[in-house]
Amino acid sequence: MTEGLVCWKCGASLAEFSLPLRRLEECRHCRAQLHACRLCVDYDPRVAGACREPTAEEVRDKEHANFCDHFRPRPAAHRPADLSAAEQARRDLAKLFGES
Numbered sequence: 001m002t003e004g005l006v007c008w009k010c011g012a013s014l015a016e017f018s019l020p021l022r023r024l025e026e027c028r029h030c031r032a033q034l035h036a037c038r039l040c041v042d043y044d045p046r047v048a049g050a051c052r053e054p055t056a057e058e059v060r061d062k063e064h065a066n067f068c069d070h071f072r073p074r075p076a077a078h079r080p081a082d083l084s085a086a087e088q089a090r091r092d093l094a095k096l097f098g099e100s
């Protein structure tokens with residue numbers, strides 16, 4: 001089921017795709033490649049290599065189609081305005097100290 005899946009880049013629904021996603025599948029809206037770290041459940045910019053799967057081979061390019069065997073698309077992968085990790089960290093810190 002691809003219901004709830006959205007493009008990591010533009011947020012467009014990916015409901016029309018069937019799983020597993022083929023490696024060269026692209027968002028119909030912005031043409032972002034979908035078989036990429038940014039759409040994966042294991043993608044996490046806060047960990048080393050930005051991947052939570054310890055046995056996955058390191059993928060340097062997080063935004064283009066990869067050959068990773070562990071790829072699984074994550075629902076709601078879209079982050080508005082594409083905050084950089086540094087900016088997100090700064091905001092988290094500000095929130096921690098009660099700033100708005």
Ligand SMILES: [Zn+2]
Pocket residue numbers: 007008009010011012027028029030031032
């Ligand atoms: Zn898109």
